[in-house]
Amino acid sequence: MSAGRIIVLGAGVAGLSVALPLRRAGREVTVIDALPPAGGSSFGNAGLLSPDTSVPVALPGMLRKVPGWLSDPLGPLVVRRSYLPRATPWLWRWIKAGRMDRALAISASMRALHVGSFEAWRALLGAGGFSEFIRQSGQVQVFDRAEETPAAALEREFRARQGIPTEVLGADELRQMFPGIARHVSRGVLIPGNGNTVNPGRMVRRLADLFLAEGGEILAERVLKLIPREGGGWMAMTNVANHVAATVVVAGGAWSRAMLDPLGIRVPLETERGYHLLLPGANVAPRMPILYKSRSFTITPMEEGLRAAGTVEIAGLDAAPDERRAEQLLRLMRTLFPGLEGGTPRLWMGHRPSTPDSLPVLGPVPSRPGLHLCLGHGHFGMTGGPPSGKLVSDLILGAAPRIDAAPYSVNRFQGGSP
Numbered sequence: 501m502s503a504g505r506i507i508v509l510g511a512g513v514a515g516l517s518v519a520l521p522l523r524r525a526g527r528e529v530t531v532i533d534a535l536p537p538a539g540g541s542s543f544g545n546a547g548l549l550s551p552d553t554s555v556p557v558a559l560p561g562m563l564r565k566v567p568g569w570l571s572d573p574l575g576p577l578v579v580r581r582s583y584l585p586r587a588t589p590w591l592w593r594w595i596k597a598g599r600m601d602r603a604l605a606i607s608a609s610m611r612a613l614h615v616g617s618f619e620a621w622r623a624l625l626g627a628g629g630f631s632e633f634i635r636q637s638g639q640v641q642v643f644d645r646a647e648e649t650p651a652a653a654l655e656r657e658f659r660a661r662q663g664i665p666t667e668v669l670g671a672d673e674l675r676q677m678f679p680g681i682a683r684h685v686s687r688g689v690l691i692p693g694n695g696n697t698v699n700p701g702r703m704v705r706r707l708a709d710l711f712l713a714e715g716g717e718i719l720a721e722r723v724l725k726l727i728p729r730e731g732g733g734w735m736a737m738t739n740v741a742n743h744v745a746a747t748v749v750v751a752g753g754a755w756s757r758a759m760l761d762p763l764g765i766r767v768p769l770e771t772e773r774g775y776h777l778l779l780p781g782a783n784v785a786p787r788m789p790i791l792y793k794s795r796s797f798t799i800t801p802m803e804e805g806l807r808a809a810g811t812v813e814i815a816g817l818d819a820a821p822d823e824r825r826a827e828q829l830l831r832l833m834r835t836l837f838p839g840l841e842g843g844t845p846r847l848w849m850g851h852r853p854s855t856p857d858s859l860p861v862l863g864p865v866p867s868r869p870g871l872h873l874c875l876g877h878g879h880f881g882m883t884g885g886p887p888s889g890k891l892v893s894d895l896i897l898g899a900a901p902r903i904d905a906a907p908y909s910v911n912r913f914q915g916g917s918p
């Protein structure tokens with residue numbers, strides 16, 4: 501082992517966003533992943549880049565919604581009954597994270613991290629890659645009712661506290677901006693500072709290509725266990741080899757607990773499974789992503805077609821996908837654009853790596869020298885992955901981080917707080 505070798509476990513957006521700056525700082529970096537780069541959640545997400553969202557997933561009033569989650573298997577948020585006993589402690593922390601005072605603090609920490617998202621993507625991809633993959637054209641939320649809903653009012657309050665500009669749109673403006681949109685869609689909220697990628701999977705694979713071209717190493721192996729070495733450093737025991745390094749970064753997405761539990765590191769990480777339906781050759785091409793809030797899904801114009809994504813299913817890492825959840829996205833897309841046609845849809849399911857408080861887990865594990873975390877990005881990994889990677893790599897390199905790392909530390913889970 502060279503004295504400074506670093507192993508990064510995971511070749512998704514989180515792992516590659518740490519690995520690339522470390523390599524650029526001249527360190528010997530090996531990424532290990534059982535899947536090809538961007539083979540996990542980073543492949544098929546909705547591609548929203550949302551520095552100006554800053555609204556946690558858990559919000560006041562969640563408890564009232566629990567019975568509904570258990571009753572409708574095709575609802576926007578479902579907990580599979582057989583998995584409920586395992587998910588209950590996480591769900592309870594999630595509900596507690598929705599208390600107003602806590603949600604406001606979380607919102608400020610989301611904003612501090614996410615505000616640097618476009619800048620961090622540009623640093624990783626370079627100016628040419630950035631303009632190839634990223635559109636800074638805004639996002640629009642749309643609603644059936646012309647009056648503001650209580651949930652939308654709450655979101656507005658969160659954004660106002662962060663000084664984020666938005667613009668309310670009426671039915672006529674929406675029809676002008678999005679020809680063919682359904683007549684019942686009556687209200688819109690434009691968030692001009694947000695954007696999207698036209699292909700999240702290909703964009704994250706580009707990070708891997710850059711990393712390799714700049715002297716990094718990627719191994720196609722499954723890490724079975726991380727073992728601390730006597731005298732310092734770590735051994736990653738994989739299905740075919742033992743790799744030693746002074747520093748290890750766990751960026752294994754929703755699967756990260758398998759590495760951490762045996763070390764006694766307790767991170768409340770749950771998979772919020774989500775689905776997409778990609779419609780190639782669609783005859784509708786909105787000029788920005790549309791978040792249809794009244795039906796809880798998103799459509800994003802992508803280079804391979806129109807992608808509808810969303811839904812949360814709490815059912816663990818191993819249960820087979822419920823393809824009906826993806827198929828219904830086509831019907832939902834047609835409630836937004838009744839004349840929508842296209843080719844044969846592609847269905848996908850992925851695992852959001854979610855903490856109860858919507859914040860990732862970043863930085864060193866205090867009790868374990870040389871072990872660092874970059875995981876738990878939940879619904880926001882495409883937005884938060886690159887700024888998180890910058891923060892974690894700065895901490896490893898001993899550089900002054902741009903923001904205070906404390907709100908993202910694993911320490912926050914000690915003592916039972918959400």
Ligand SMILES: Cc1cc2nc3c(=O)[nH]c(=O)nc-3n(C[C@H](O)[C@H](O)[C@H](O)COP(=O)(O)OP(=O)(O)OC[C@H]3O[C@@H](n4cnc5c(N)ncnc54)[C@H](O)[C@@H]3O)c2cc1C
Pocket residue numbers: 509510511512513514515532533534535536538539540541542543544545546547548549550721722723724751752753754755756758772773774775776809810849850851852853874875876877878879880881882883884885
């Ligand atoms: C339907 C859906 C829509 C989404 N939409 C958005 C969006 O619009 N905007 C946004 O910002 N975010 C979105 N997200 C969230 C985003 O996709 C994730 O937060 C992000 O991709 C997580 O990246 P990651 O690198 O942590 O995990 P992953 O991309 O899942 O990568 C983790 C990697 O670790 C590897 N790994 C794990 N354990 C091991 C092991 N033991 N050995 C070897 N390799 C291992 C896995 O093989 C995997 O490749 C969405 C997610 C879903 C599911």
